[in-house]
Amino acid sequence: MKLDTRAIRYLTAEDWRVLVAVEMGSRNHEVVPTPLIAQISGLRGGSGVHKSISNLAKVNLIGKVKNAKYDGYRLTYGGLDYLALNTHRKSSAIYSVGNQIGVGKESDIYVVASNSGVQRVLKIHRLGRISFRSVKANRDYLRNRSSGSWMYMSRLAALKEYAFMKALKDNDFPVPEPVAQSRHTVVMSLIDAxxxxxxxxxxxxxxxxxxxxxxxxxxxxxxxxxxxxxxxxxxxxxxxxxxxxxxxxxxxxxxxxxxxxxxxxxxxxxxxxxxxxxxxxxxxxxxxxxxxxxxxxxxxxxxxxxxxxxxxRLDVEVEASGFSRKMAKELESYMKEVGIDGDGAVADGEGSDDEEEQVSHDAINDGSDRTEDDAREDGTIDAQKPPSAADDDLVS
Ligand code: ADP
Ligand code: MG
Missing domain, CATH: 1.10.510.10 (Transferase(Phosphotransferase) domain 1)
Incomplete structure (x- = not known):
């Protein structure tokens, strides 16, 4: 999936609010009903919500889902990318996004620049990308997890990476310096190697x-x-x-x-x-x-x-730092089920490293100021629970 940042500067404060509302609603709803989006966004009554919804849908940050019982929207990978980028932008971890320098089987790697022009790496975890193709044999598993699984698992992968990177760096292991983590993304230093x-x-x-x-x-x-x-x-x-x-x-x-x-x-x-x-x-x-x-x-x-x-004992420290044993188990069983077992397994597909282009950075920073909503949004960076059948009685 390509990261397309072109629309990011044109989103209004209300659009962002609605996007956050869809993200929050996704915790308990596979498809977030439109009235719930309005309610969470706090933009009740008025055409504002609907206008934002259609703005967001037009640039594929959310997708409309017609359901047997009700219509609603679900967050796309693009929408999650924007939410993460917005958080990194506000914390000044990222000012602009440059070229993609790597495609892993389960992640995309971009060169980005900080406000002061320092080059960094943005790693976007995309679990579920290959999984849905190779997972036919495990359909029950997916059905239980439903569509929230890619988001939750990608987030767990980012959390795990950040936690380990931090622990390793603190102990002088030669790993990139972790800069920030939001949702399914990690910002780190660029290694010149x-x-x-x-x-x-x-x-x-x-x-x-x-x-x-x-x-x-x-x-x-x-x-x-x-x-x-x-x-x-x-x-x-x-x-x-x-x-x-x-x-x-x-x-x-x-x-x-x-x-x-x-x-x-x-x-x-x-x-x-x-x-x-x-x-x-x-x-x-x-x-x-x-x-x-x-x-x-x-x-x-x-x-x-x-x-x-x-x-x-860094294994113990990481567990205490927020990437719990339970999370580790969830991620591990997911990876096992979808057959991810090291880079070697799909090694030959990983070839895009050679296709480096001229670096061109798209500024994503519109210089807007922080609002109260921003603060609320920033609080949503920790891993969300995957929706389960039990806590989503609206899903057929
Ligand atoms: P995956 O999980 O998809 O295998 P990796 O973290 O191994 O992702 O990254 C894929 C490639 O991107 C690496 O082989 C490396 O070439 C490049 N890369 C990743 N992180 C960095 C970094 N911090 N600095 C420089 N290059 C990086
Ligand atoms: Mg790798």
């Missing part, structure tokens, strides 16, 4: 290999297993080595992608750990014809090191 997959040669494969395995082991000391540690998610930077100026060396950076990061106490921890290690080994053999003489590292070694050298 390329995915390992795009790199055909490195000056010192043995050194880079050791560095990557050391990162896996260091994560384990902090109670974490990446779970998706592969050539797509490892960014490599070429640097002039300080000691030998004539030479260059490559250093690794983990990117922001840890949808499968799990606690070292997770029942499948050993499996994920071994897979991460095997992934690095396999890639280095194939790409750089490098095979280490040393076996391992093994999960049994990793588990012995948990907490060593004063490493804090």
């Amino acid at each position: 390329f995915p390992l997959r795009q790199i055909s040669e490195v000056p010192d494969p043995a050194g880079l290999y050791a560095e990557l395995l050391a990162m896996i082991m260091r994560l384990a000391r902090y109670g974490l297993i990446h779970g998706d540690f592969n050539e797509f998610n490892i960014l490599v930077k070429e640097e002039a080595a300080t000691e030998a100026p004539a030479d260059t060396s490559a250093t690794s950076q983990a990117d922001a992608d840890f949808p499968q990061m799990v606690s070292i106490d997770h029942p499948n921890a050993a499996y994920y750990f071994d897979r991460d290690v095997a992934c690095v080994k396999r890639f280095f053999e194939r790409r750089f014809h490098f095979t280490s003489d040393e076996p391992g590292p093994f999960f049994s070694d990793a588990i012995k090191d948990v907490g060593k050298d004063g490493a804090r």
Whole structure:
């Protein structure tokens, strides 16, 4: 789905209010009835609400749904994008949106700029995009979750990413700096590096290999297993080595992608750990014809090191920071059900990195001032509950 920011400057304060009302109404209603939209927006009685509704529908931020029992509207991905962008705009995390630099199977990555012109990355989680195609076998699951699931799951993915990124950055792991999170989006620093997959040669494969395995082991000391540690998610930077100026060396950076990061106490921890290690080994053999003489590292070694050298248990800290165990479970079971299991699984579809264009930024900031509604809206950034059949008696 393309992020089209053209309409954002033309929305009136009332349009925004109505858009927020549709979002709020979606918590309990798969299709939000028009009278409820009017009621939540507080713009009762008058043509204002209807005008806003039709404005929003025209630019596909909400979609009209004719239902057996009643007509109403549902928020589209575009509408959710705008709500998130508006929050980032107001907190000055984003001033303008530039080019798309990546398409993952479950996310879109854009370069954005802050008010002061600093380039950043906006990652928009889009769970449900491939899911609905591959999910036929699990139709019951979708029916239970209904249409709210893509929104809720994408939001959980963003929350998880932000929580882990913050914990990792605070402990000096080489990840992007988390800047802000709203709904299904995360704003982070731009890493000036390329995915390992795009790199055909490195000056010192043995050194880079050791560095990557050391990162896996260091994560384990902090109670974490990446779970998706592969050539797509490892960014490599070429640097002039300080000691030998004539030479260059490559250093690794983990990117922001840890949808499968799990606690070292997770029942499948050993499996994920071994897979991460095997992934690095396999890639280095194939790409750089490098095979280490040393076996391992093994999960049994990793588990012995948990907490060593004063490493804090980040799995525990993240849980306390707002991404609860329950949320982790929900996200995990969703990903399992729709068959998402690492970037490797659909690796060959991920090719848009090469198609970089000239960066052109569309300003989304109209310079408008904050209102009371804004504050109310800003309060809605935490994950909403997925609608369930039980709390939505209006849905047939
Ligand atoms: P997905 O979950 O879709 O796999 P990723 O977070 O792995 O998304 O991002 C996809 C690609 O976008 C990465 O391989 C990388 O090239 C680029 N990317 C993501 N985050 C950043 C960042 N902070 N800085 C620079 N490039 C990034
Ligand atoms: Mg990735």
